[in-house]
Each structure stands twice: as structure tokens, then as C-alpha cells.
Amino acid sequence: MPLQWRALDTGRPKVGVRSCPMVFQMVAVPRPVSAGVLLTYKCSGACRHCMYACSPRWPADWIAVDDAERVLEGLASSMRGRYPPDAPVGVNSGLHFTGGEPFLNFELLLGLVGIAADLGIPGIFVETNASWCVTDAVVRDRLRALRGAGLRGILISVNPFLLEHVPFERTKRAVRIALEVFGPRNVLVYQAPFYEELSRLGIEGTLPLEEYLKEGYGLACAELFLSGRAAYKLAHLFPRYPARRFFGSSCRRELIRDWHVHVDNYCNFIPGFCAGLSLGDARDLTAICAGIDPAGYPVLRALLADLAELYRLGVAHGYVEREEGYISRCHLCLDIRRHLARRGDFPELAPRAFYEHLED
Numbered sequence: 001m002p003l004q005w006r007a008l009d010t011g012r013p014k015v016g017v018r019s020c021p022m023v024f025q026m027v028a029v030p031r032p033v034s035a036g037v038l039l040t041y042k043c044s045g046a047c048r049h050c051m052y053a054c055s056p057r058w059p060a061d062w063i064a065v066d067d068a069e070r071v072l073e074g075l076a077s078s079m080r081g082r083y084p085p086d087a088p089v090g091v092n093s094g095l096h097f098t099g100g101e102p103f104l105n106f107e108l109l110l111g112l113v114g115i116a117a118d119l120g121i122p123g124i125f126v127e128t129n130a131s132w133c134v135t136d137a138v139v140r141d142r143l144r145a146l147r148g149a150g151l152r153g154i155l156i157s158v159n160p161f162l163l164e165h166v167p168f169e170r171t172k173r174a175v176r177i178a179l180e181v182f183g184p185r186n187v188l189v190y191q192a193p194f195y196e197e198l199s200r201l202g203i204e205g206t207l208p209l210e211e212y213l214k215e216g217y218g219l220a221c222a223e224l225f226l227s228g229r230a231a232y233k234l235a236h237l238f239p240r241y242p243a244r245r246f247f248g249s250s251c252r253r254e255l256i257r258d259w260h261v262h263v264d265n266y267c268n269f270i271p272g273f274c275a276g277l278s279l280g281d282a283r284d285l286t287a288i289c290a291g292i293d294p295a296g297y298p299v300l301r302a303l304l305a306d307l308a309e310l311y312r313l314g315v316a317h318g319y320v321e322r323e324e325g326y327i328s329r330c331h332l333c334l335d336i337r338r339h340l341a342r343r344g345d346f347p348e349l350a351p352r353a354f355y356e357h358l359e360d
């Protein structure tokens with residue numbers, strides 16, 4: 001059955017919609033109102049739940065400053081004036097710098113915060129795993145320098161996956177000093193229930209996930225995306241289903257949206273949380289937002305229609321369904337994409353290295 005295409009109703013004038021019956025209609029992409037910029041995929045640890053498959057095994061590739069400037073200029077033009085001037089930072093608002101672990105290259109982070117602030121980008125914050133928070137002096141100096149450059153706040157990650165490699169006292173130090181530097185309105189502890197639980201239990205040092213689970217605490221309060229590395233490293237904790245269970249659903253809402261998109265250090269425009277997929281070169285945001293021609297992107301075309309289409313594309317390239325099943329539709333999607341990334345030439349499957357680091 002031929003795929004049906006129509007431009008997403010963004011509430012804005014339709015741009016880039018072609019009506020030629022011989023050509024797929026362009027898919028309009030709304031200009032982002034909130035975004036994250038990955039400075040690198042390199043990280044101090046390899047969390048088992050990491051959506052972006054970051055780890056110490058990635059090369060130390062950092063976003064180039066001139067590339068970042070072009071990306072930030074594009075984001076500034078779509079984000080400026082969209083928030084009240086005194087709005088606190090929010091997980092799904094404004095601009096965040098992330099990774100990987102952005103503090104592994106503090107000078108770059110500091111410079112990019114300054115560029116973003118000069119461009120008038122609202123709600124700038126940084127996301128960190130606090131692995132670098134070894135002394136009060138280091139943390140205070142760095143956070144004050146970032147605030148001076150225009151950083152509004154910080155998001156400190158807290159969860160049992162990080163606890164496997166980040167001593168909890170570093171997390172507590174990060175939170176304590178961040179509150180002092182940025183104030184409570186601009187410090188996001190994500191996820192706060194874990195912070196409260198680990199504090200109450202008096203955890204010191206690191207703790208393997210298996211120990212954490214044995215003690216009777218659970219993942220029930222976790223906001224956990226069953227995609228990325230979690231699909232491979234945490235699958236044993238979840239029920240699994242055959243591929244057909246996930247047929248009949250389109251990912252249009254996840255792929256074509258204006259909030260919490262990401263740009264990586266290779267300038268891939270990543271839709272939402274769908275790591276390993278690229279809608280194009282984020283240095284030219286105007287071109288992406290003018291519309292994507294799905295004819296050149298078979299994986300995107302399939303995902304916008306129905307996961308069953310992606311499955312058929314995978315099978316056509318030799319993909320074999322996993323006997324043990326899948327924990328989520330994103331697991332199925334990712335497993336097929338990993339197979340396709342190894343077999344074919346699909347420009348939207350980028351960066352290719354993402355698929356090689358899923359099981360780090």
C-alpha cells in the first residue's frame with residue numbers, strides 16, 4: 001500500500017508543501033521552542049539507561065565552536081521572546097547544554113554559555129551527572145563562572161544507574177552548592193524522588209544496580225525511557241512482547257515536534273528523544289524547518305507512517321525478529337535501525353557510531 005503523506009498541522013502557515021502527485025509531500029518541521037545541545041557523546045560513565053548511548057568509549061569529539069555558533073543562532077531566532085524574562089529553568093523549556101558529560105570540557109561549556117547568553121537565548125541551563133564534583137571549591141568556582149557567563153540554572157541527574165559510577169556524596173555536593181549559586185527556582189534535581197530516597201538511606205559511595213534492587217527499592221518512581229541502551233542492558237527487568245504488538249502506531253508526534261529537540265556535536269538535528277535519528281544539519285535550521293522530503297529518508301518515512309512499515313523495511317534488508325521479544329516499541333524501532341545502520345545507506349541513521357555504542 002503506498003504511504004500517505006500530509007504536512008503536520010503545527011498551527012502555523014504550511015511551508016514547503018508540494019502538491020505534485022508524483023512526489024511525496026514535504027513534511028513541515030516546526031521551529032523549536034526548547035532544545036538541548038550535546039557537546040559530545042563522551043561521558044565519564046556508561047549508564048545502563050542512557051538514551052544517547054554515551055560512554056567513556058566514544059572518541060573525545062566535541063562540537064566545534066563555529067558549528068555551535070551557527071546552531072545557536074538558529075535556535076535563538078526561534079526561542080527568543082518565547083518565555084517571560086524571569087521564568088525559572090525547566091526540563092522541557094529553554095536551552096540546555098548536555099552530553100555526554102559537558103563538564104569534561106569546561107572551557108568549551110563556558111564559552112558556549114557565553115555565546116548563547118549573548119544571543120539572548122532564554123532559560124539556559126546545563127545538565128550534569130556530577131561526576132566531577134570532587135571538592136566544594138571546584139564546584140563553587142565552576143558554577144559561579146558559568147553563572148557569570150549567563151547560565152540561568154542547572155539540572156543534576158540522580159538515579160540508580162548513575163549511582164553505579166558516581167559516588168552519591170558528589171551528587172549531594174553538586175545540589176548543595178548549586179542551590180547556593182543559582183537559588184532553588186533554578187536547580188532541577190532529576191529525579192528528585194531518587195535523591196530523597198538515597199539521602200534518607202545515607203548512601204555513601206557508589207552502589208551496583210543489582211544491590212539497589214535487592215535492597216527492596218525499586219524503579220517504580222523512575223521516569224524511564226525504554227529506548228537507547230536500556231533496551232539492551234535493562235530488558236531483563238521488563239516483560240517482552242512480539243514485534244506485531246507494536247504495529248499500527250506512527251511516531252509522527254515524537255518525530256515532528258517543537259519541544260525538547262536535540263542537536264549533537266556532529267550537528268545532527270535529533271527529533272525529541274529518538275537518538276540515532278537525524279532530520280538534517282542543524283547548522284541550517286531554516287532549511288530543516290522549510291520541510292523534509294521523506295523520499296530521501298526511507299526510515300523516517302516508515303516511522304512517520306507505521307512501525308509495521310519499518311519492520312517490513314528491516315525484513316527486506318535481512319532483519320530477523322528477536323525470539324525473546326521487545327520491551328517497548330522504541331526497542332523494536334532501535335533494534336531494526338541498528339540492523340539497517342550496519343547494512344544500508346540511510347542518511348537519517350546518524351551518527352552511525354551511536355549504534356555501535358548501545359551495548360558499551
Ligand code: SF4
Binds near residue numbers: 227254329
Ligand atoms: S519508536 Fe522509534 S521513532 Fe518512535 S518514539 Fe520510539 S525511538 Fe522514536
